[in-house]
Amino acid sequence: MPSSSAQDETESGTVTPSRDFQQATRLLETRLFHQYMTSTYHTLSQDGLSGHHLSMTIPRMAASCPYLLDSIHAFSALHLASVEPDNRTSWLNHAVRYQSQACAGLSMVLPEISPPDYEPAFVSSIIIMLFAMGSRVLSVENRPLDPISVILEARTLMSGPAMLLSRILEGGVEAQLNGWLCAPDTQESLQIGEHYHNGNSVENTRVLFGLHKDILTSLDRLRSMIDIRKGADQPIYEGTWQRLHQAVKPWPKIGPYGGPLAWPLSLSDKFSALLQEGDWVARVLLLHYGIAMRLLCHRWYVRDWGRRLVLATLEPLDEIPQEWEETFSWIRRDAARED
Known part of the structure; x- marks a missing residue:
């Protein structure tokens, strides 16, 4: 049967x-x-x-x-x-x-x-x-990561949530997520799981705070270099730098702009074009974003993603213009240290 x-x-x-x-x-x-x-x-x-x-x-x-x-x-x-x-x-x-x-x-x-x-x-x-x-x-x-493809994919993936969030915040619907959305005072946990990190959590936290200070110092130096540049691309550099600084500075708070994770959403088509053309300022801004993502290495779905992005960006570069030697030296030193 x-x-x-x-x-x-x-x-x-x-x-x-x-x-x-x-x-x-x-x-x-x-x-x-x-x-x-x-x-x-x-x-x-x-x-x-x-x-x-x-x-x-x-x-x-x-x-x-x-x-x-x-x-x-x-x-x-x-x-x-x-x-x-x-x-x-x-x-x-x-x-x-x-x-x-x-x-x-x-x-x-x-x-x-x-x-x-x-x-x-x-x-x-x-x-x-x-x-x-x-x-x-x-x-x-x-x-291996293709840095430009990765950053553009991230921007595309973030555009959906951003559009939906704007519709939710416009009102007119019963928001079940009230109290969860738009919480700029939310703070990173900084608790690192044993399955990823071994070592002293106090020491790991100290390293992250030191890295945060170094990133802001380097961003300030980068802003000074952008300010003295002339040309049609300067407003693009300034706007992109501003959004990256706003994403990084509040750490360990997420901040009103979503922290480093959300930075790709703010990238303009013009900045993306500069990246694809190999523009040095655009590359340096991308490298600072990669370093900033290391502040989130305690998240299991981030881990060493920022470091890998930095290494993939550095790999094809041969000669570094003299004006960027100090910046690239710091970036290479940081990238040499595993998350």
Whole structure:
């Protein structure tokens, strides 16, 4: 006598997933949701920012929003890849599958998005963006970074959340995320997980504060060099420098501009063109951003991403103009020190 699944296939004329596959998927998704609720959401919460929305409001949204639920499953699987290195490949495969489902689901909603979807789409797009960074960090392929492609991809990925946030803040919808959005006083946790860093956390914190001071000093020196330059590109340099300084200075607070993580969103097409042309000021600004991202190395989905961006930017450079020798010497020294 045929099995019930075989009978279903015969009657419907289509092949349905086997019961074993369905059960395996249920167990996997239960594991991933448990991971989010017990661990992953903590890694997204920062000091001074209540985890209530991450642990209560967002899971409740996901219960009626498949693409948001897929985003959570993808990010949780990626987190498991970072804490279970022996199973990294398996977790990465699950992560990529759910990320693809999340992106496909979100892309279907965005063209004609309505107010009820603003917040779940915003949260999902944030998670998708963080996933893109984390997957580069954890990839078993360890492909070299193309700095310009990476920064432009980051800008593109951030444009979605930024658009949705502006619609949420315009009002007219019942904001479930009130009290979570736009919290400039939120502060970095600076707690470094044992699975990534070994050593004294007090010493690690001291190093980060020293690095922050060095970045601001170097940015001040860079601003002096920009001020004496003449030409049509000077306003582009000044505006890009200003936004980078605003992103870095409040650290360890996130600040009103989203901190270093959000800086690519502010980049203009003209600055992007200068980067692609190999403009030296544009390169130096990008290198300062890479160094600034090292302030976030305690986040498992960032880790040594900033250092890798710096090294990839430095690698093809042969002769350094004399005016930049001091700046590049400092950048190279910092890049030589592993996160």
